[in-house]
Amino acid sequence: MKQYALVTLLMFAIPTSAASQRPGEPPAEANSATPSFDPVTQERLLNADAEPENWLMYSGNYFGQRHSRLDQIDKGNVGQLEMQWAFQLRALDRAETTPLVVDGVMYVTEAPSNVIALDARTGSQYWRYNHDLPEDLNFCCGRNNRGVAVLGDRLYMSTLDAHLVSLDAKTGSVLWDVEVADEATGYSMTGAPLLVGDKILTGVAGGEFGIRGFIDAYDVVTGELAWRLYTIPGPDHPDNMTWQGNSWRTGGSPSWMTGSYDAELNLVYWGTGNPGPDWNGDARAGDNLYSDAVLAINPDTGEMVWYFQFTPHDVHDWDSTQIPVLADSEFDGRQRKLMLWPNRNAFFYVLDRVTGEFLLGEPYAKQTWAEGLDEAGRPIRIPGTFPSVEGTTVSPPIGGGTNWWSPSYSPRTDLLYVMAYDGETTYYIRDDEYVAGERFTGGGGSTPLPQDNYVSALRAISPQTGERIWEYPVQPKSTAGVLSTAGDVVFSGTVDGFFFALDAETGEELWHVNVGSRVHAAPMSYMVDGKQYVAIAAGNVLFTFGLRD
Amino acid sequence: MLRKNVRPGLIAIFIAGSTGGLAIGLSAQEQATPYTTVQDIQSGQQLFARHCSICHGVDAAGGDIAPDLTTGEFQHAGTDAGLFNVISDGVPDTPMLGINRGRTDQSVWQLVAYLRSLSGGPRVAVAGDATSGARLYRDRGSCAGCHMIDGEGGRHGPNLSTIGDRRSPDQLLSDLVDPDERVQPHWWTMRVTHRDGTRIDGLRMNEGTYSVRILDGDDNMWSFLKRDLLMSQRIETSSMPAYAGTLNDGELEDLVAYLYGLTREDQGGAR
Numbered sequence: 001m002k003q004y005a006l007v008t009l010l011m012f013a014i015p016t017s018a019a020s021q022r023p024g025e026p027p028a029e030a031n032s033a034t035p036s037f038d039p040v041t042q043e044r045l046l047n048a049d050a051e052p053e054n055w056l057m058y059s060g061n062y063f064g065q066r067h068s069r070l071d072q073i074d075k076g077n078v079g080q081l082e083m084q085w086a087f088q089l090r091a092l093d094r095a096e097t098t099p100l101v102v103d104g105v106m107y108v109t110e111a112p113s114n115v116i117a118l119d120a121r122t123g124s125q126y127w128r129y130n131h132d133l134p135e136d137l138n139f140c141c142g143r144n145n146r147g148v149a150v151l152g153d154r155l156y157m158s159t160l161d162a163h164l165v166s167l168d169a170k171t172g173s174v175l176w177d178v179e180v181a182d183e184a185t186g187y188s189m190t191g192a193p194l195l196v197g198d199k200i201l202t203g204v205a206g207g208e209f210g211i212r213g214f215i216d217a218y219d220v221v222t223g224e225l226a227w228r229l230y231t232i233p234g235p236d237h238p239d240n241m242t243w244q245g246n247s248w249r250t251g252g253s254p255s256w257m258t259g260s261y262d263a264e265l266n267l268v269y270w271g272t273g274n275p276g277p278d279w280n281g282d283a284r285a286g287d288n289l290y291s292d293a294v295l296a297i298n299p300d301t302g303e304m305v306w307y308f309q310f311t312p313h314d315v316h317d318w319d320s321t322q323i324p325v326l327a328d329s330e331f332d333g334r335q336r337k338l339m340l341w342p343n344r345n346a347f348f349y350v351l352d353r354v355t356g357e358f359l360l361g362e363p364y365a366k367q368t369w370a371e372g373l374d375e376a377g378r379p380i381r382i383p384g385t386f387p388s389v390e391g392t393t394v395s396p397p398i399g400g401g402t403n404w405w406s407p408s409y410s411p412r413t414d415l416l417y418v419m420a421y422d423g424e425t426t427y428y429i430r431d432d433e434y435v436a437g438e439r440f441t442g443g444g445g446s447t448p449l450p451q452d453n454y455v456s457a458l459r460a461i462s463p464q465t466g467e468r469i470w471e472y473p474v475q476p477k478s479t480a481g482v483l484s485t486a487g488d489v490v491f492s493g494t495v496d497g498f499f500f501a502l503d504a505e506t507g508e509e510l511w512h513v514n515v516g517s518r519v520h521a522a523p524m525s526y527m528v529d530g531k532q533y534v535a536i537a538a539g540n541v542l543f544t545f546g547l548r549d
Numbered sequence: 550m551l552r553k554n555v556r557p558g559l560i561a562i563f564i565a566g567s568t569g570g571l572a573i574g575l576s577a578q579e580q581a582t583p584y585t586t587v588q589d590i591q592s593g594q595q596l597f598a599r600h601c602s603i604c605h606g607v608d609a610a611g612g613d614i615a616p617d618l619t620t621g622e623f624q625h626a627g628t629d630a631g632l633f634n635v636i637s638d639g640v641p642d643t644p645m646l647g648i649n650r651g652r653t654d655q656s657v658w659q660l661v662a663y664l665r666s667l668s669g670g671p672r673v674a675v676a677g678d679a680t681s682g683a684r685l686y687r688d689r690g691s692c693a694g695c696h697m698i699d700g701e702g703g704r705h706g707p708n709l710s711t712i713g714d715r716r717s718p719d720q721l722l723s724d725l726v727d728p729d730e731r732v733q734p735h736w737w738t739m740r741v742t743h744r745d746g747t748r749i750d751g752l753r754m755n756e757g758t759y760s761v762r763i764l765d766g767d768d769n770m771w772s773f774l775k776r777d778l779l780m781s782q783r784i785e786t787s788s789m790p791a792y793a794g795t796l797n798d799g800e801l802e803d804l805v806a807y808l809y810g811l812t813r814e815d816q817g818g819a820r
Contacts, residue, residue, distance in 0.1 A: 092642040111642075140603065141614060142644035208603060391607075399613055428607050430598060444602035446610060452734035452756070453785075475758045479613070496757045512759060 036104035036119070037169065039152045045195060046263055052486075053527035055101045058147045058192035059406060060524065063326040064260035064269075066408040067484045068525035072532035073547060074487030078501045079511045081545040084533060085123035087116070088541050091143065094520040095537035098147045098192070098406075098481075101526035102169070106535075107150070108542055109192075112143035113159035115167060121528045123544070127172035131159050138437055139188040140208045146258075146404075146521075147192035149200060151220055156200045158189035164202055164218060176223035180204065185436050186211050191257045191321075196268055196299040199226050203255025207273040207319065210250035210440035215259075215270050215295070217302060227302030231255055231272045231290050239289040247284035250434045252276030253291035257321040257404050262337070265354060267305060268297045269326070269339065273319035277432045279387045280315070280442025287312035292320040294341065296356060306356035310343045312378065315386050316369070316427060317398050318344040323406045326353060329414055329463050331360075340463050342407055342418040344400030347373060348466050362466030364459055365401030366422035369394050387427035387443050397425035397454075398445045399479075406481035406522040408490065413504050415460045415469060417482045417490050423447070423454040452476055458492055460507060470507030481522020483534070491534055493519025499536050499543070515543055580630040582661040585671050593663025596656055600648045609667055614644050621668030621715025632661045668715045675718050675806045677799070682807025685800055695789065698811065704768055705752050706736065706789060713812040721805045725796075728787035738788050739763050741773060742780040749773075753783065 040056060048054070048061040052069035059066050073081065089095055091111035099108045106120040113131035118124060139160060148167075149156040154175060155167040161183040166175040180202060181187035186209025193202040199217040207213070213231035218224060231253040233239045243251055252275050259270035275284060275291035293309040310320045325340040331350065339353040346367035350360040358377030370379040385394050399421065407418040425445035432442040447454075456478040457471040480493035488504040499519055500512035517539025525534045535544045584593075598607060604615035611617035616624060625640050626632045636657050639647035648657070665671070686692045695706035716724065723730065739753035739761060751765035761781065763771045775781070792801065 090642075093644060136647075136649040138646070138649060143642075426607075432599070439599055439603065441599075441603060444598060444607040446606040446608040447612065450732075450734045451611075451613075452737075473758070475756065494758055498758060500758075 037153070038103050040102055040150045042151070042197065045151070052525075053101075054103065055099070055524045055526050057100070057149060057195065058098055058258045059260065059323055062261040062263065063409075064258075064323045064406075065325060065327070065411070065484075066323070066406045066482065066522060066524070067410050067486075069486045070525050070527055070532045071486040072527070073485065073489060073525075073534065075489060075503055075510060077547060078487070078489050080547055081501070081511055081513070081534070082548055083513075084544045084546045086541050086543050087118060087123045089116075089537075090114075090540075092540055093143050094518050095540050095542065096142075096144045096146045096190075096521050097537050097542070098522050098524050099535055099542065100148060100150055101524075101528075102150060104528045105169075106526075107148050107155060107169070108537075109145040109147050109157065111145055113145050113157065113161070113165075115148055115155065115157055115172065117169070117172060120526060120533070121531075123542075129167055129172040129174070131157075131161075131163075131165065133159070133161050134183065137161055137183060137188070138186060138209065138439075140205060144190040146190060149193040149195045151195045151200075154220065156193045156195065156220075158191060158193055158202045160188050160190065162187040162189050162204060164189075164193065164200065164216075164223070166200075166220075166223060178218065178223045178225075180216055181206075181211070185209070186438070186440075189256070194259050194261065194268070195220070196261050199299060201259060201268065201270075201299070203257065203259075203270060203321075205254050205256035205273075207252035207254040207256075207276055207317075208278060208439055208441050209437065210276050210434045211252060211254060212249060213251075213253035213255050213272060213291075215255045215297065215302075217299065229295070229297060229302045229304060231293075231295065233289065242286040242289040244283060244285040250276060250440060251284060251288060251291065252278070253288070254319070255321065256319075257323060259297075260324040260326050261299070262326055262353060265337070266298060266300070267353070268299045269324040269353065270295050270297060271319070271321040271324060273321045274314050274317045277440050277442030278315075278317040279427055279444065280429050280432060281313055281386070282429075285313075288314070292318060292345075294320060294324055294339070294351070294356075296353070308349075308351055308356045308358065308377065310341070310347070310349065310377075311345045314345075315429075316345075316394065316425075318396070318400055319403075320344065321404055322402065323404075325407055325409045325416060327409050327411070327414075327416075327463060329411075331464060338463060340407075340409060340416045342402050342416065342420070342461070344396070344403055345369075345379070346396040346401030347379070348416070348418075348461055349377065350463055350466070351377075360466050363401075364418060364461055364466070364468065365420040366395040366424070367401065368424070387429040387445075389429060391426040391428050391446070393424055393426045393448055395424040396421065397423040397447065398427075399423065403479065405479055405520075408482040408484040409463075410484040410488075410490075410504055412486060412488060413460075413484075414463065415504070416463055417458060417460055417484055417492075417504075419456060419474075419478050419480055419482060419492060420459045420471075421454065421456045421477060423477075456494075458482065458490070458502065458507070460490075460504075472502055472507045472509065478519070480519040483523035483525060485525055491523040491536070493523075493536060493538065495519070497538060499523075499538065499545075513545075515539075515541070517541065580628070580633075582629045582633075582658040582665065584655060584658040585662050589659045589662045590666045592656070593659035593661070593666075596648075596660050597663055601660075604644065609664070618664055619667040623664075629658075629661050629665070632664060633657050636660050669713070669717050669720070673718065675802070675809055677802030677804070677806030679803070679806040679810045681800075682803035682805065685796065685804050686807055689795065690792065690804065699816065704764060705766075709808060709811055710816060711811060711813045713809045713815075716808075718805050718809050721808050722801060725792045725801055725804065727793075728789040728791055732785060732787045734785075736787060738784045740780075740782040740784065741778050743773060744777050744779050752788075756783075
């Protein structure tokens with residue numbers, strides 16, 4: 001009897017319109033029976049904004065904007081959001097994942113380096129991939145993984161033991177697994193890879209272990225290395241002179257987040273991290289190129305076209321690994337190709353992304369280390385702000401004015417949204433000796449006052465002036481990324497477990513919910529069967545919210 | 550996949566700790582660090598700076614990722630042996646890694662000795678008279694109005710039942726003389742006015758973007774949405790008086806001797 005009923009139902013559910021549905025288009029009728037997942041072509045990645053129901057890469061689109069073109073959830077109804085489903089991750093670490101959604105299938109990563117494929121409507125699992133790791137792995141700051149990349153019917157994940165893995169998007173089977181770097185020498189990988197053309201690009205972490213950073217590109221099909229760009233030039237390059245002696249060999253400059261891409265210019269933009277040892281610059285005199293910089297790279301060849309260094313000779317661990325946000329907007333009275341960058345060093349930068357020209361730089365969070373930036377964008381340091389044996393208190397703190405958690409740019413409001421932190425650290429220096437695979441930091445920090453004395457704020461910044469248009473204070477603090485949407489809503493979260501929505505134009509609070517654990521990831525949005533969802537990882541649970549049907 | 554070094558020194562601990570590597574299962578262990586000299590503690594501090602400070606802070610007072618290790622209370626260990634295991638092996642499924650490569654039993658025990666030195670350190674002899682100190686605690690000090698010992702006393706200050714395990718005599722004296730020097734946010738106070746006119750003054754138990762929890766002077770528990778408050782004021786000093794003026798040096802020594810004698814070992818016995 002039951003079987004008979006099921007067969008009947010299935011027959012009713014076959015829609016005639018399903019056959020005409022094309023990749024990237026929502027089904028013509030809600031709840032029509034169409035297979036999930038269509039192979040993701042390069043065309044689809046280049047035009048990700050044209051299919052806002054999907055979230056095809058870490059930041060949503062190649063411009064790194066983390067802006068959803070969906071507007072079913074808007075300022076007027078966001079207050080009615082309800083939880084749709086939750087998915088419990090197995091690891092207790094703070095989840096940092098941004099899921100991808102491809103035609104109704106969601107790909108979530110879980111610490112340390114696992115992937116789960118879910119039905120994006122219900123949170124029910126299709127498959128899971130668990131990556132085997134060595135037991136005595138050394139890494140910096142948590143067993144993190146932030147997401148996968150997709151092309152065709154293949155997924156790509158960077159792993160904590162510095163491998164790059166390609167998985168079958170339909171079953172989770174391993175297609176290939178290559179070692180990017182030797183984890184025993186301190187390399188690890190936590191960021192989502194970036195797919196450009198027929199190459200998969202990945203950075204590396206290990207800035208606290210005396211690595212020499214690089215960005216790699218691999219053939220999407222074979223996993224063969226196509227090119228490697230060292231983020232510290234070798235002795236055959238004049239910029240190697242910005243490192244004293246042999247310090248470049250262990251100079252860090254990792255590349256542990258995801259880059260952005262401008263197809264028209266054919267340039268990939270990728271941020272680099274701190275020089276090492278982090279807090280002791282005595283043995284690495286010089287600017288330490290290209291640490292704490294953004295590199296513009298030709299993705300076909302791996303050639304660096306230009307660079308801009310935010311913090312020359314950094315001694316505070318202010319990685320510039322933020323997501324490069326690309327925006328086409330007015331500047332100085334004309335339309336320009338801009339790059340917006342709220343940096344960990346507490347300055348907000350606007351660059352011309354064609355040439356790397358510095359256009360503007362203003363503090364967006366509390367800073368006590370620079371009088372300002374000169375005409376070329378180079379910081380004018382305040383004397384006495386370097387780490388010391390007795391300790392030197394400076395803002396921003398080690399964690400920065402912001403960090404890796406994504407900012408967002410809304411082309412509708414022409415505002416950059418960033419989670420800023422007005423904190424401070426007492427920075428210490430100590431001698432350190434390089435031992436392969438061990439920490440190589442040359443000092444450290446402590447927080448002079450209890451954490452409750454410092455606050456975060458979500459700030460909306462004008463790309464034209466660097467001015468703060470509005471802010472939304474968060475207490476005790478936030479380490480969450482930001483999503484803006486075409487409904488003119490901005491989403492983010494707090495360390496004490498709240499997920500909230502603001503008016504993108506005014507910063508007015510529209511909604512908040514207690515998700516019970518730290519939000520340490522960035523939100524994303526997608527649509528299935530005509531219904532918009534907003535997803536956020538909190539603690540070790542992925543939550544989705546939507547409006548009642 | 551296993552690439553761990555074999556550690557013969559630990560075999561005894563693992564046999565006794567029948568729940569495996571988790572330190573919380575080892576509460577019956579009493580094996581203490583055998584490395585307790587000043588040099589060991591210094592070595593432990595250097596190891597801490599290298600391996601641990603990036604998350605726990607140079608002063609071990611905690612950071613964004615990792616907890617404060619200076620309070621004498623540890624989330625995953627009660628004993629030295631438990632600390633040894635956590636430092637060696639880490640805590641599964643959390644950012645807490647074991648120190649892994651290059652570790653030796655000696656280096657781990659030195660780290661344990663350093664951590665213990667931050668919260669009490671090795672037991673020392675004290676000069677004061679604990680019986681007299683107990684009287685001062687009860688009478689002139691009025692300490693029980695705010696502090697609890699073995700289930701008796703107030704709620705507006707830290708429970709002191711095992712304070713002798715966590716604070717050295719010097720630290721206890723400093724707490725009595727200068728209570729404002731290091732006030733954890735949990736012991737801040739708060740004064741609020743609700744929009745219905747109610748005014749509440751009390752211990753700031755917890756506060757976030759949207760709400761605040763307060764324990765008032767009559768031990769009523771309050772939770773307010775901030776949007777309902779007309780006024781709120783945070784007081785970050787200690788609500789405890791400084792005892793330097795009230796008690797003389799000898800009396801302070803006696804009080805310290807009493808408090809220092811409040812240990813887990815002693816708990817349940819005659820105080």
